[in-house]
Amino acid sequence: xxxxxxxxxxxxxxxxxxxxxAACCGAGVIAEHNSVLDAILKVKADTDGSIGVRCSCQQGxxxxxxxxxxxxxxxxxxxxxxxxxxxxxxxxxxxxxxxQQQETVVTVEPMGNMPxxxxxxxxxxxxxxxxxxxxxxxxxxxxPIPEREYIVPHDNMVDVTQTMACIQCGACVSDCLSMExxxxxxxxxxxxxxxxxxxxxxxxEHHERLKDLSEDEHGIYDCTHCFNCIDACPxxxxxxxxIMRLRRVAGSDFDIEDRNNGHRHERAxxxxxxxxxxxxxxxxxxxxxxGKLDPHAxxxxxxxxxxxxxxxxxRKITPKTxxxxxxxxxxxxxxxxxxxxxxxxxxxxxxYVTGYEDDPVHPPHTDEPTPLEPPGPTxxxxxxxxxxxxxxxxxxxxxxxxxxVGAEDVPRAGAEDQEPPTSEEQE
Amino acid sequence: MPSHDVLIIGAGLAGQRxxxxxxxxxxxxxxxxxxxxxxxxxxxxxxxxxxxxNPEDTWESHAFDTVKGxxxxxxxxxxxxxxxxxxxxxxWLEHAGVTFHRDDAGHLGTRAFGGASAARTYYVADxxxxxxxxxxxxxxxxHHEQLDxxxxxxxxxxxxxxDGHCTGAICRNLRDGHLEVFNAKAVILxxxxxxxxxxxxxxxxxxxxDGIAQAYRIGARLQDMEMVQYHPTTLxxxxxxxxxxxxxxxxxxxxxxxxxxxxxxxxxxxxLASRDVVSRAEQTEINEGRGFPxxxxxxxxxxxxxxxxxxxxxxxxxxxxxxxxxxxxxxxxHIRPGNHYxxxxxxxxxxxxxxxxxxxxxxxVACVSVHGANRLxxxxxxxxxxxxxxxxxxxxxxxxxxxxMPLTRPARVEDTERYISSIIRREPxxxxxxxxxxxxxxxxxxxxxxxxxAEGLATAHETIRRLKEEAAKAxxxxxxAVFNQDVIAAIELGYMLEVAESTxxxxxxxKESRVAQYRLDFPDRNDGEWLKHIDLSRRCSxxx
Numbered sequence: 004x005x006x007x008x009x010x011x012x013x014x015x016x017x018x019x020x021x022x023x024x025a026a027c028c029g030a031g032v033i034a035e036h037n038s039v040l041d042a043i044l045k046v047k048a049d050t051d052g053s054i055g056v057r058c059s060c061q062q063g064x065x066x067x068x069x070x071x072x073x074x075x076x077x078x079x080x081x082x083x084x085x086x087x088x089x090x091x092x093x094x095x096x097x098x099x100x101x102x103q104q105q106e107t108v109v110t111v112e113p114m115g116n117m118p119x120x121x122x123x124x125x126x127x128x129x130x131x132x133x134x135x136x137x138x139x140x141x142x143x144x145x146x147p148i149p150e151r152e153y154i155v156p157h158d159n160m161v162d163v164t165q166t167m168a169c170i171q172c173g174a175c176v177s178d179c180l181s182m183e184x185x186x187x188x189x190x191x192x193x194x195x196x197x198x199x200x201x202x203x204x205x206x207x208e209h210h211e212r213l214k215d216l217s218e219d220e221h222g223i224y225d226c227t228h229c230f231n232c233i234d235a236c237p238x239x240x241x242x243x244x245x246i247m248r249l250r251r252v253a254g255s256d257f258d259i260e261d262r263n264n265g266h267r268h269e270r271a272x273x274x275x276x277x278x279x280x281x282x283x284x285x286x287x288x289x290x291x292x293x294g295k296l297d298p299h300a301x302x303x304x305x306x307x308x309x310x311x312x313x314x315x316x317x318r319k320i321t322p323k324t325x326x327x328x329x330x331x332x333x334x335x336x337x338x339x340x341x342x343x344x345x346x347x348x349x350x351x352x353x354x355y356v357t358g359y360e361d362d363p364v365h366p367p368h369t370d371e372p373t374p375l376e377p378p379g380p381t382x383x384x385x386x387x388x389x390x391x392x393x394x395x396x397x398x399x400x401x402x403x404x405x406x407x408v409g410a411e412d413v414p415r416a417g418a419e420d421q422e423p424p425t426s427e428e429q430e
Numbered sequence: 431m432p433s434h435d436v437l438i439i440g441a442g443l444a445g446q447r448x449x450x451x452x453x454x455x456x457x458x459x460x461x462x463x464x465x466x467x468x469x470x471x472x473x474x475x476x477x478x479x480x481x482x483x484n485p486e487d488t489w490e491s492h493a494f495d496t497v498k499g500x501x502x503x504x505x506x507x508x509x510x511x512x513x514x515x516x517x518x519x520x521x522w523l524e525h526a527g528v529t530f531h532r533d534d535a536g537h538l539g540t541r542a543f544g545g546a547s548a549a550r551t552y553y554v555a556d557x558x559x560x561x562x563x564x565x566x567x568x569x570x571x572x573h574h575e576q577l578d579x580x581x582x583x584x585x586x587x588x589x590x591x592x593d594g595h596c597t598g599a600i601c602r603n604l605r606d607g608h609l610e611v612f613n614a615k616a617v618i619l620x621x622x623x624x625x626x627x628x629x630x631x632x633x634x635x636x637x638x639x640d641g642i643a644q645a646y647r648i649g650a651r652l653q654d655m656e657m658v659q660y661h662p663t664t665l666x667x668x669x670x671x672x673x674x675x676x677x678x679x680x681x682x683x684x685x686x687x688x689x690x691x692x693x694x695x696x697x698x699x700x701x702l703a704s705r706d707v708v709s710r711a712e713q714t715e716i717n718e719g720r721g722f723p724x725x726x727x728x729x730x731x732x733x734x735x736x737x738x739x740x741x742x743x744x745x746x747x748x749x750x751x752x753x754x755x756x757x758x759x760x761x762x763x764h765i766r767p768g769n770h771y772x773x774x775x776x777x778x779x780x781x782x783x784x785x786x787x788x789x790x791x792x793x794x795v796a797c798v799s800v801h802g803a804n805r806l807x808x809x810x811x812x813x814x815x816x817x818x819x820x821x822x823x824x825x826x827x828x829x830x831x832x833x834x835m836p837l838t839r840p841a842r843v844e845d846t847e848r849y850i851s852s853i854i855r856r857e858p859x860x861x862x863x864x865x866x867x868x869x870x871x872x873x874x875x876x877x878x879x880x881x882x883x884a885e886g887l888a889t890a891h892e893t894i895r896r897l898k899e900e901a902a903k904a905x906x907x908x909x910x911a912v913f914n915q916d917v918i919a920a921i922e923l924g925y926m927l928e929v930a931e932s933t934x935x936x937x938x939x940x941k942e943s944r945v946a947q948y949r950l951d952f953p954d955r956n957d958g959e960w961l962k963h964i965d966l967s968r969r970c971s972x973x974x
Contacts, residue, residue: 047864048862048864048865048868049862049864051907052862052863052864052906052907052908052915052916052919053907053908053910053914053916055912055913055915056915057465057469058635059465059469059471059634059635059636060469060471060473060474060634060635061634061635061668061670062474062670062671062749062753063748063749063752064473064474064557064560064745065465065468065469065470065471065473065474065634066468066469066473067465067466067469081748081752081753083752120605120912120913121912121913122913124913127466128581135571136571140568140571141527141568141569141571141572142526142527142565142568144525148525151521152521152524152525152530152537152538153524153525154535154536154537155532155536156532156536157531157532157533157534157536157539159532160529160530160531160532161555161741163529164529164554164555164557164561167529167554167557167560167561167564168555168557168560168744169564170468170473170560171468171564203527203529205527239744
């Protein structure tokens with residue numbers, strides 16, 4: 004199976020010689036599904052017990068074994084050796100081009116953006132957990148607390164279950180580019196945690212939380228949409244999507260105009276594209292401050308002069324393109340805007356809620372196909388808003404045709420079977 | 431020297447629940463855990479948590495199922511408490527923020543589970559344990575002023591005064607290796623089970639029986655140690671858990687001939703018969719040649735509508751994909767019975783008190799006993815929470831308020847320091863720790879598993895005695911102070927061997943078959959002689 008040798012600490016080079024089926028089966032692992040952690044533990048067991056690595060469950064749920072493998076962060080326990088090798092050393096974010104030779108070395112390193120304590124063990128308290136603490140990571144109950152459970156729409160609970168599925172492994176923090184530039188950036192994991200409360204209808208302080216995270220210059224508008232966290236997350240939490248949803252809720256539902264100008268900047272983008280079809284940079288900046296004629300814009304623009312000067316110097320804009328932008332949005336762009344604007348509720352595409360795009364309309368292999376009709380949109384909505392805590396504040400994600408197979412529909416073999424104690428089943 | 435009214439060792443569900451309950455009373459609380467609390471193995475509990483919360487359901491029905499599931503070995507007073515207090519516990523969790531599944535009307539929704547006469551399992555997709563554990567940790571952070579957390583501190587010794595009272599613990603800070611005495615008026619062990627004694631197991635690498643062995647060594651009684659649960663659906667190869675929720679949602683079990691064999695073993699409950707019934711049925715199919723060549727049978731989750739699987743069994747979809755290369759929504763997956771849970775543990779009363787004054791236990795480390803000879807699915811989370819809370823409250827209100835803070839002489843640390851340096855100074859040349867652990871796991875899985883007999887148990891016992899000698903000489907590679915996981919592994923190995931031996935001794939003593947304990951040489955249940963627990967304590971082993 005895999006052989007490894009230890010190079011300069013804290014790096015651990017695992018040289019993938021070949022996956023020998025017999026040897027792997029003997030070691031109790033299936034060859035094709037040998038994980039990077041299997042290999043590390045094998046070396047630890049046979050050769051060097053001093054290799055430091057946090058691990059426990061070996062099934063991708065405890066979140067202990069976040070590391071970088073060939074440059075890309077993830078869980079050592081659910082990354083296959085051959086998969087890690089395919090990434091190629093140092094270019095882990097991109098699969099090798101076709102025909103390019105597969106790397107045979109898997110280099111395992113500690114995660115980034117956090118201080119290393121030893122070998123593969125990083126100081127998560129100093130960064131990750133400190134940031135989690137920053138977002139008031141507990142439910143602030145909506146009063147009055149009901150005698151029984153809060154009544155909450157099914158879809159809202161599935162929606163926040165996506166962020167609840169975060170295992171706090173730190174993979175997203177490891178390669179957050181914004182955090183590299185601004186170590187104080189609250190970051191993908193903690194902001195996902197924040198959405199877990201903002202999206203939870205039982206929480207009383209959505210506005211306060213969003214105001215806080217918008218106004219903080221290291222908050223939600225500090226993310227640069229690099230997608231690294233989405234790529235890194237082993238659990239499908241999509242941290243960046245959660246940050247974007249925080250922005251949409253803050254800006255559109257709560258009309259929070261932050262002092263970082265984040266929300267106005269986003270609106271300026273939309274306006275710019277609607278008008279021009281292509282980005283007209285010279286309008287973008289003034290529009291972000293309320294438009295060229297807005298009295299507030301002048302001091303802001305003066306403050307931005309160094310940026311403008313740099314852009315001019317690098318010919319990103321020229322005086323000509325700055326003043327004249329002849330491109331006008333074509334009809335198709337206008338049609339798209341009209342369609343989106345025409346919707347009654349905001350379309351929150353969330354594949355975690357709706358399932359995968361390639362889902363068949365009818366499930367295969369079932370003896371009793373369950374009707375997959377989504378609840379009638381208006382009917383279901385009315386039904387809910389009468390009884391629910393959260394629906395009045397915010398609509399549940401619109402595109403939710405999630406199946407509504409309750410436990411009622413599940414065959415319950417035990418339900419009608421209440422036999423006296425010594426049944427044949429106890430033998 | 432930190433001092434707390436209540437010191438809790440272990441920060442899974444039982445430990446965190448105990449900590450919150452104790453802090454609620456105003457007591458000063460310390461929580462020590464060898465891993466960060468959210469890494470605790472409660473995180474892997476998938477399926478759900480039982481409670482008769484639905485108005486049509488009754489706690490009596492829940493209790494009846496539990497007693498029956500335990501094959502009448504469970505203590506009915508304790509089971510009554512657990513089932514009566516279950517609904518309140520679910521609501522407490524819901525109010526704390528657990529994102530429980532809702533039905534269409536927005537109320538808490540349930541799923542069916544094995545051995546239950548009503549669908550009373552509340553759940554969060556198939557990450558129920560994770561969701562509850564993380565929400566409890568949120569609450570721990572919320573109450574950070576009343577609760578001191580010691581994360582990544584390994585407990586080496588429990589402390590005892592001259593009268594035999596438990597007075598705290600000595601723990602090692604993994605980050606720098608220094609030892610610290612923790613004084614406490616009451617100590618609650620909540621350090622989980624001992625799955626790593628077996629290989630393969632569904633349990634994580636940290637589940638090494640620490641608390642059971644530590645308590646045993648200072649004179650606490652162990653109970654029901656022979657009762658080890660094999661879960662019916664674990665992945666071939668590495669033993670990962672496929673939640674019972676899969677069968678709760680409607681998945682079938684098939685042998686290699688494509689036959690739904692549970693029709694022969696449990697015609698009424700089929701796949702949702704209690705775990706021991708299903709595990710034995712599978713093992714019988716495999717032993718009689720109707721399994722697949724890799725020693726498995728198949729779990730067919732394609733019976734569950736695909737979208738439902740993707741919503742409610744997402745983790746299993748991932749496990750199938752990552753560890754077996756199978757899309758469970760399209761094809762069956764090979765499974766077999768595998769080690770999952772120990773019903774036995776440190777004997778406690780219904781307040782979590784052990785026979786050692788000042789020492790409490792709750793969760794899988796403890797044996798109240800609510801699970802008897804077989805635990806029902808989704809009762810373990812309930813056990814951790816109800817008895818974690820009860821232990822936390824009792825330790826704070828009844829013990830800590832009437833006890834003065836003990837003071838351990840500082841020299842006591844030196845004993846532990848000597849012990850650790852004796853491990854570090856061992857001469858190389860003996861067997862490697864990992865090799866001993868592997869042999870232990872294989873032996874237990876071969877002789878102390880679903881089927882047992884006197885000869886196999888004797889072989890296992892003999893092997894354990896040899897492994898104990900080898901373990902005492904096994905050298906470590908790491909001589910450093912920072913995150914010396916090697917030394918911890920050596921200490922844990924000692925704990926595991928202690929637990930293994932107690933399991934074997936109890937299994938040898940019980941000369942009958944009662945669910946988890948199935949003796950080929952005593953195949954019948956013998957209520958006349960054996961409707962009773964087996965208690966073990968350090969000096970002698972007797973039945974009571």
